[in-house]
Amino acid sequence: MIRLDTRDPGFDAAFEALLDNPRGSAAAVDAAVAAIIARVRDAGDPALLDYTAQFDRWRPADAAALRVSEAEITAATASVPAALLDALDLAASRIAAFHRAQMPRDIEITDDAGLTLGMRWGALDAVGLYVPGGKASYPSSVLMNAIPARIAGVARIAICVPSPDGVLNPLVLAAAQRAGVTEIWRIGGAQAVAALAYGTESIAPVDRITGPGNAYVAEAKRQVFGRVGIDSIAGPSEVVIIADAANDPAHVAMDLLAQAEHDESAQSLLITTDAALADAVAGAVERALTTLPRAAIAGESWRRHGAIILVRDLVEAASLTNRLAPEHLQLMVAEPRALMAQIRHAGAVFLGRFCPEAVGDYVAGPNHVLPTGRTARFASGLSVHDFLKRTTWVSADEQALAAVGPAAVALARAEGLDAHAESVALRLAQTKT
Amino acid sequence: MIRLDTRDPGFDAAFEALLDNPRGSAAAVDAAVAAIIARVRDAGDPALLDYTAQFDRWRPADAAALRVSEAEITAATASVPAALLDALDLAASRIAAFHRAQMPRDIEITDDAGLTLGMRWGALDAVGLYVPGGKASYPSSVLMNAIPARIAGVARIAICVPSPDGVLNPLVLAAAQRAGVTEIWRIGGAQAVAALAYGTESIAPVDRITGPGNAYVAEAKRQVFGRVGIDSIAGPSEVVIIADAANDPAHVAMDLLAQAEHDESAQSLLITTDAALADAVAGAVERALTTLPRAAIAGESWRRHGAIILVRDLVEAASLTNRLAPEHLQLMVAEPRALMAQIRHAGAVFLGRFCPEAVGDYVAGPNHVLPTGRTARFASGLSVHDFLKRTTWVSADEQALAAVGPAAVALARAEGLDAHAESVALRLAQTKT
Structure with a gap:
């Protein structure tokens, strides 16, 4: 711990040092992660079984064993004390209420030129949530990641959580159930991110991956970025x-x-x-x-x-x-x-x-x-916005095109994009006749 | 061009092939880009001068020459035909109007438990817009990138545009002026992205970099992601x-x-x-x-x-x-x-x-x-949201804490985070006495 005083002459330098301290180590795991992603992409489920044996120290009997069953979720929930389930329920309902208030509104405007312009929000089809395993496996993070996705309207919410030595935290399963998670996979690391991004025989690919993880998970998210959306690297x-x-x-x-x-x-x-x-x-x-x-x-x-x-x-x-x-x-x-x-x-x-x-x-x-x-x-905290995307739209008829089209033609010609210009000009010519 | 018919037996396979075609080449420029970024980060302006000579085939006299002057912008604008400036103005005002309609609203809710919860949108301080140079230098893209930033309330909007052989497109400068750009730098490539992310003696760092570019620019954005925000890779x-x-x-x-x-x-x-x-x-x-x-x-x-x-x-x-x-x-x-x-x-x-x-x-x-x-x-199109971030906030007094605090204590204890639990429990104890 350091003590600083803005009245001290050395304050600025000391504060700059505080700002520049990266903390945490940036482990060089790029190549290892690239290899894991390539193998999962090429081999699918068998690669997941191997990596789980290697990194989590248990070997699933088959690919089906990678998915946590309804019976397991029910049994896990039954093992959680009622007071704790009540606390989870209070948290879940309050998180849901706040995120519901976040839901943005569509816009639609008809302007003086006669164009109707709009912006529509829509939910992603499928998202994957990474939940760290072991000691850092937090049921509260399951609620915080999954509930915004559910409120946004995402139909398929898949969780990946590693189970070191085959052990899962019952409270995590209970939280997932309450949050509206539709699939739970007991896999972790870069291999889980790869499976979510590319899909395997068992796991359908998702459109966006969110959630915190270790250096391997963070690097894997960075490497699949573009193929799928990701949240910021924690x-x-x-x-x-x-x-x-x-x-x-x-x-x-x-x-x-x-x-x-x-x-x-x-x-x-x-x-x-x-x-x-x-x-x-x-x-x-x-x-x-x-x-x-x-x-x-x-x-x-x-x-x-x-x-x-x-x-x-x-x-x-x-x-x-x-x-x-x-x-x-x-x-x-x-x-x-x-x-x-x-x-x-x-x-x-x-x-x-x-x-x-x-x-x-x-x-x-x-x-x-x-x-x-x-x-x-x-950057911003996770919200329903992370599970929605926007589509803008334009509607124009002959009169509207006549109002704004000539400017489009002029700009397209100036940019040397004549087919752009012609696509408008052909219609303007027709409108005038 | 291929012709497909959904009634044909081979349709599904042909359509899948269409979906899987990556188009465009994924050039392996990672190492070259990493070297450029490292050099700009370490050497600053002199690196920008060298790379500009190397890649854009002209050598700036000094770092000051990297910035486009007000006089140059005025002269460039004066060289553009009035009809084209009118078209730019029509485009700029329509783009501004639509993006103004996008501006999201803050939320503030006081709930039954007595907590007040809020979400506040705020503008980024500084953004950098990459504008491709040469043939692909489009004034329309300057409007489309800069106007949403201005409408969002960003105070500092810096453009980087390469000027191959020292030549800039006057219409790009005119568009930048109309869009509310505050700085124009005649640099491009990975070196421009590095300068925007890390800053040099001349160029202050920004918080987010947007805009399309070639494979080097895209890879550079990917590599500085985390240090600054980026938009999606086009x-x-x-x-x-x-x-x-x-x-x-x-x-x-x-x-x-x-x-x-x-x-x-x-x-x-x-x-x-x-x-x-x-x-x-x-x-x-x-x-x-x-x-x-x-x-x-x-x-x-x-x-x-x-x-x-x-x-x-x-x-x-x-x-x-x-x-x-x-x-x-x-x-x-x-x-x-x-x-x-x-x-x-x-x-x-x-x-x-x-x-x-x-x-x-x-x-x-x-x-x-x-x-x-x-x-x-x-993913979504560029919008004011790209230049805003959200801060959420919570206000609670003794009564509100009494209503929700016990659940927080229970969950924190279950997660093994006792200081979390104590930070609430200490206050609850005081409330009860």
Whole structure:
């Protein structure tokens, strides 16, 4: 953890270093991933069986065993405590409600020239959701990925989740069932991405692949991009907390650690106007690290990437935050709405002293799949928009064409595209006779 | 050109072959592009000067010469005939009007649990638009790329356009001025993409890069993806025309050739219910190819990739079209709106007998930058959405947290993320006392 103060002469350089720190390693897995994709594309199911044996340490009996059956899903759900299913249901219904509100409207305009112009939103036919396996297998991520697809109207929602040593998380299956997932495949890694993109004998190809994964999964998504759509490549997670003096340091400290416990590459930053709070939070973090189950991970993240930045005022806090473009932003100040108005770049914002990011991770409703690593400058969290596409349309009759056609002819000729020009001119000539 | 008939026994295999034809070559330029990007990233402006000398065959005097001056833009605009400037103005104002109608609305909801949830759209700070140079330098594409960015509210809009042998197209500069472009750089290729992504001494980095380009430009965009946002990688262009018997074959033929004249990899497909029209159009294409200036390119495209498909009825036509997911779709039938309702996948649709695609290329208003090569299954045309990003937000007070917090605690504990759970539980404990 580093402490910075905007009044210090070395602040700018230190802050630049914080911005430029890539965190996480960019493993060179391009060639390995290309080989896996080529093999799945060529060999199909048998390649999936081999890779599953190799990477997940269990060999499916046959291709049919790659798919999780209805009976398994039912049995898994039955094994989950009722209180936990209730929590999943609350989360699912709140996520569904928020994403329903996101649904965009079609447009249709008839203008003075007599053209009717429109834009229509339509759902993708089929999407694939990658769900990390093992320790990082989060039922909340299943809800966050699948529900927007279902709300958007996607008919076929396939999940791929690796099952290391053949073991699946029952809560993940229960979440998938509640989210409206239509197929669950127990495969992972680059081979799962390849199967979703190209299809195999068992798995029909999808149109878009979303969801986080390790370096192999990220590289595989990059390599199949174009063949299918993908979401942005997830990097290490981060939070910025802007807090004034009137906060409980224990709350702020735990919020910082909630981010830090994700993994050692996560980053937790506190920006505060109050030196006493800065000290108190630093102390509270150290105390909490003596009791938290994931203290080893959280402590490593905090030591390597954590920072407390003392600023003169909230204007300065907003300005630094816009340069950081954080994935998560908590505004623990007296007037959070006013401060939010100064924020241009952030994935998700949490307003007030009683709104920790963890609420948004599970039950608030907005998506927790968010742009990381400063990409909130140009990228957005997952939403129904990721599972919809737009078709624009134009309708013109003779009169409308007469109004705008001559300009099209002039521009087409200037661009040397005479067939373009003629396609309009032939009709204009007919209209005039 | 091939002729297919859905009644023929070999139809399915022939249609699958049509679907699987990648057209265009996937040149292996990865390593060359990686080297160019690395050099621009390390050396900055001097690398741009060298690459411009090497690839564009002229050596800028210094880095300042890379930027097109206001005086040059003014002089270029003055050299354009007034009628052409009027056509550009009509196109620009219509494109602006349609994209203004696209602007999405923010949402804000206070729900029964007492949480306020919102989603806010915001413009990117800076975008870079790649404009191909030389023969493929199209002023219409400048309008189509830059105007949506301006309407979205992007403050800084930088264009990169190569100037082979030092020559720029005056109409491109005039279009840029009208579109609200704030900087024009006379650089191209992978080096331009690298400069936009990483910045140099002269060129500030941008947040997103859009626009079509050759194989080097496409690969460079792929390699900088993540550092900045990119639009989809453009492939060869295509049109599907669904036409009934009541059409002038000369119109249909010229519309097919308007697509074919773009380049040899372009694809023009006619789907018709009428065998007589099929014959007449085939003949009209051959006749038009004897007079068109770009007959060599259009003829090559038509021979290699063109097809006329005879179908039983319009239901079949719609079904085949959904499998093709074409970039452009003309519906030259009696009831085009009814037919459009059956189309799920297309980039842009043109309705009626007097609405050739060329109207949409220039003046209709919707964007002409569209998903190619069957990617309309999951991708959309360029729009204001490409220059906006979403920030979601949540506001909760003690009561709201009490309503949803326990479910968050339960799910966080189930996922083994205790700091997440504690960040909520600490506040719930305080609320109860």
